[in-house]
Amino acid sequence: MKKLIVVSDWVDDSLTCAEFSSAVLGFLSESKNAQITFVSSTPSTIHTSFLINQLVEVEERFGWPLETVIFQNTDPRLQSKTKVEKAQGAKFLVIRLKSGLYLCGPNAGYDFSMVKERIDEVFEYKDFDKGSQFRSRDLYSRVCAHLIEAMEDELDLEEVSVDVIPNLKGFYIGHIDNFGNIKTTITQEDLKGKVEYGDYIKIKIGKVVKKARYVDNLFGGEVGELVIYPGSSGRKDNPYLEISIWRHFDEEKPTTGKDEFLNPKVGEKIELLFE
Secondary structure, eight states, rough: OOEEEEEEEETTTTHHHHHHHHHHHOSSSSSOOOEEEEOOSSOHHHHHHHHHHHHHHHHHHHSGGGGGEEEEEEEOTTTOOOOOOOOOOOEEEEEEESSSSSEEEEEOTTTTTTGGGGGEEEEEETTTSSOOOIIIIIHHHHHHHHHTTOGGGGOEEEEOOOOSOOOOOOOSEEEETOOEEEEEEGGGGTTTTOOTTTTTEEETTTTEEEEEEEEEESSOOOOOOOOEEEEEEETTTEEEEEEEEEEEOOOOOOOHHHHHHHHOOOEEEEEEOOO
16 A cells, blocks of 8 residues: 655644545545655645655655655635635646656646656546535545555546646745745756855845855855755755755854745745846
């Protein structure tokens, strides 16, 4: 039986997680044991996309992609500004990556955009986008159960073009970790030929503009200095950059990346201002 990783903006609610888990286990045809891991996102589909991409990266590098299913449900109803009939949301997709790992969930915003180049096949579950206020429990749990039991042939799926998934252009905050380090969607390759280690870059997030030194790791500058550096997320040969400050955390006010940019939201746009 495959393991299931759940990424959603409702994961911080323990009752919701318990209800979803019970529903998935209830739909299993054989063993009632399943490994389910929960990863908390926010209503930002860019955040969810970053988390999915990182989970896939690690699973394909260290884990067992053929034995893994990732389900995401971040759907802030971006397509609607008025009344939504029957709680209708984005179309539900089942995606098979080139590594054999399965993804599924509503195709809202940029949820799947950062893994687009890894995709082998995309399928849509028709008329599966409405009918419940809690679709993860009432509808999607059965799909998850079928996928972790390798019963995808039992699902009423229609193959569609990968182009139903939008491209993500520009640079954004992908995630902010528990230390306040800002993980971006800027890759090391994006800075190639533009700056060298030791150079300074002006970074704009929201209305805040700060100058950071480009270094090869978080501890490559001086204690208390704002730096931008290749972080721990993304591809091993082309990691995503992070923005933060090396702290000993014995300072009176140990500010880090998120503090310097006045607590920005995940998904906010980042501008690099080269001189």
